[in-house]
Amino acid sequence: MRKIAIVGAGPGGLAAGMILSKMGHDVTIYEKDGIVGGRSKALKLGDFRFDAGPTFLMYVEILEEVFKKSGYDLHKELNLLPIDPLYKLVFPKVTFEPTNDKLNNKSMYDAYIKGLGDAYIKWYDDQKKKFDTITPLLLRPFDSLFDYLKPDTLRAIPSLQLSKTVYTSLKKIHPNPEFIHSLSFQAKYLGMSSYQAPAGFTFLPFLEHGFGLYHVNGGLNMINEKMAELFVKNGGKLILNAPVEEILVEKKIVYGLKVKGITMKFDDVVINADFSYAMTKLINPKHLKKYKPEKLAKKDYSISTMNIYLALDKVFDIKHHQVVFSNDYDLYLQKILNNEFTDDLSYYIHNPSVMDDTMAPKGQSALYILAPVPNLRSKVDFDTYKLEVEEMLYKSIKERLGIDLKPHIIDKLIITPKDWQDDYNVYLGAVFNLSHKLSQMMHFRPHNKFEEIKNLYLVGGGTHPGSGLPTIYQSAILLKSFIKPAEKNS
Numbered sequence: 001m002r003k004i005a006i007v008g009a010g011p012g013g014l015a016a017g018m019i020l021s022k023m024g025h026d027v028t029i030y031e032k033d034g035i036v037g038g039r040s041k042a043l044k045l046g047d048f049r050f051d052a053g054p055t056f057l058m059y060v061e062i063l064e065e066v067f068k069k070s071g072y073d074l075h076k077e078l079n080l081l082p083i084d085p086l087y088k089l090v091f092p093k094v095t096f097e098p099t100n101d102k103l104n105n106k107s108m109y110d111a112y113i114k115g116l117g118d119a120y121i122k123w124y125d126d127q128k129k130k131f132d133t134i135t136p137l138l139l140r141p142f143d144s145l146f147d148y149l150k151p152d153t154l155r156a157i158p159s160l161q162l163s164k165t166v167y168t169s170l171k172k173i174h175p176n177p178e179f180i181h182s183l184s185f186q187a188k189y190l191g192m193s194s195y196q197a198p199a200g201f202t203f204l205p206f207l208e209h210g211f212g213l214y215h216v217n218g219g220l221n222m223i224n225e226k227m228a229e230l231f232v233k234n235g236g237k238l239i240l241n242a243p244v245e246e247i248l249v250e251k252k253i254v255y256g257l258k259v260k261g262i263t264m265k266f267d268d269v270v271i272n273a274d275f276s277y278a279m280t281k282l283i284n285p286k287h288l289k290k291y292k293p294e295k296l297a298k299k300d301y302s303i304s305t306m307n308i309y310l311a312l313d314k315v316f317d318i319k320h321h322q323v324v325f326s327n328d329y330d331l332y333l334q335k336i337l338n339n340e341f342t343d344d345l346s347y348y349i350h351n352p353s354v355m356d357d358t359m360a361p362k363g364q365s366a367l368y369i370l371a372p373v374p375n376l377r378s379k380v381d382f383d384t385y386k387l388e389v390e391e392m393l394y395k396s397i398k399e400r401l402g403i404d405l406k407p408h409i410i411d412k413l414i415i416t417p418k419d420w421q422d423d424y425n426v427y428l429g430a431v432f433n434l435s436h437k438l439s440q441m442m443h444f445r446p447h448n449k450f451e452e453i454k455n456l457y458l459v460g461g462g463t464h465p466g467s468g469l470p471t472i473y474q475s476a477i478l479l480k481s482f483i484k485p486a487e488k489n490s
């Protein structure tokens with residue numbers, strides 16, 4: 001049995017805790033907050049409950065696997081509700097409501113422009129093939145450069161379309177802007193624009209169209225609460241309000257943690273806290289080489305978000321998941337690409353109260369608006385801009401959706417990139433971590449078995465395979481490749 005510490009009870013840390021404790025290890029999770037979940041935790045305003053970050057679950061198979069490997073059945077533990085339609089996409093010229101029914105979506109695109117449905121079918125079938133070849137690369141570790149020579153990597157190279165971006169790859173199928181944007185806005189899930197994201201990622205919307213999206217009763221934060229409960233049931237120790245001050249290393253080997261000034265010894269340490277934050281704040285730079293603070297400062301980071309959580313006195317006719325695209329979406333993408341601010345914002349509205357009456361008191365709703373904005377490298381002063389952005393969003397919702405939210409606000413909370421940095425320990429407030437450009441992916445992303453310090457492991461959005469919930473859960477599953485079950489070790 002190994003004595004293992006995990007730094008952080010976000011989705012990555014909790015999934016790792018569940019699996020490692022089931023393997024028979026003595027696992028302790030130290031979480032700085034009073035509740036679990038990190039960027040995915042529950043936020044409360046009186047009787048109103050919000051998801052701080054993630055609002056939908058895609059590619060549920062990976063979470064099912066986490067539960068299975070921990071000795072549980074996901075569907076017996078949590079109530080997953082399909083989101084149908086997947087979302088409503090509001091463009092200035094047209095509105096789309098795709099579902100996970102291929103033929104329904106074909107008709108939807110044909111109703112807009114005759115023949116666009118055929119382009120959609122071509123896209124769908126191409127993505128199915130891409131999904132089958134790229135997924136194996138995301139499911140296994142990428143510790144060695146020789147991994148690029150393995151048969152599954154070589155097979156995937158044509159699908160990765162190395163010279164193309166998500167945008168140029170879609171444009172080749174059909175040049176209609178609404179077609180392209182409706183199948184590429186998902187690059188924002190990686191904190192990138194479709195002009196930047198490598199073409200391999202066009203399979204992201206396929207995960208939605210092919211497998212569907214899910215809400216969890218009570219919000220996605222309930223996944224974390226359930227994982228914490230099952231981790232403890234598996235024998236794990238969860239210590240809340242326990243910020244880790246230092247990860248202790250000697251001769252390139254980790255030997256413990258410092259928490260509240262006390263040194264605690266461990267055989268292994270797993271970092272779930274944001275990778276670049278942990279490297280700059282928790283490890284003495286003398287132990288680091290590739291990931292020294294000055295080297296991290298030169299890396300590419302995702303965009304950030306400004307979130308407005310509103311307690312409202314009624315339930316509005318807004319889908320669970322709604323995206324409003326800027327009037328000039330191309331210009332908006334260019335600006336985001338340059339980490340610049342624009343007043344023609346695109347934004348996302350989350351309105352779970354239309355399908356879940358546990359989020360707010362009867363007849364009322366808990367709604368959040370998310371605007372992708374530059375990270376803190378941009379030098380935008382969000383203390384000043386947040387009020388301006390807030391007004392901009394209410395005005396746009398009134399003009400574009402005909403809904404005046406302001407008179408219905410009972411209470412509100414705003415989170416800016418600076419808050420993500422200061423309260424959630426996220427480097428530069430870049431909530432989707434190191435960007436997913438090819439030179440920061442797979443072997444070139446920090447390894448799950450950390451390459452610079454022995455017995456130190458990484459889970460979460462800053463390591464391989466990447467920053468969405470399914471890939472974060474997968475990073476925890478990958479620990480099984482390095483840490484053997486207790487009986488073989490002790």
Ligand SMILES: Cc1cc2nc3c(=O)[nH]c(=O)nc-3n(C[C@H](O)[C@H](O)[C@H](O)COP(=O)(O)OP(=O)(O)OC[C@H]3O[C@@H](n4cnc5c(N)ncnc54)[C@H](O)[C@@H]3O)c2cc1C
Nearest residue numbers: 008010011012032038039040053054055244273460461469
């Ligand atoms: C606004 C927003 C919307 C998102 N939407 C989606 C979505 O819909 N779908 C999706 O798949 N993904 C989404 N994501 C991305 C991603 O799924 C979440 O950010 C996810 O919570 C990241 O998980 P993590 O485990 O990597 O890190 P975190 O959630 O940040 O967890 C890290 C944990 O470490 C703790 N910690 C930090 N420092 C210390 C310390 N010194 N000592 C002890 N503990 C510490 C933190 O408190 C936290 O609990 C979204 C993210 C954001 C911010």
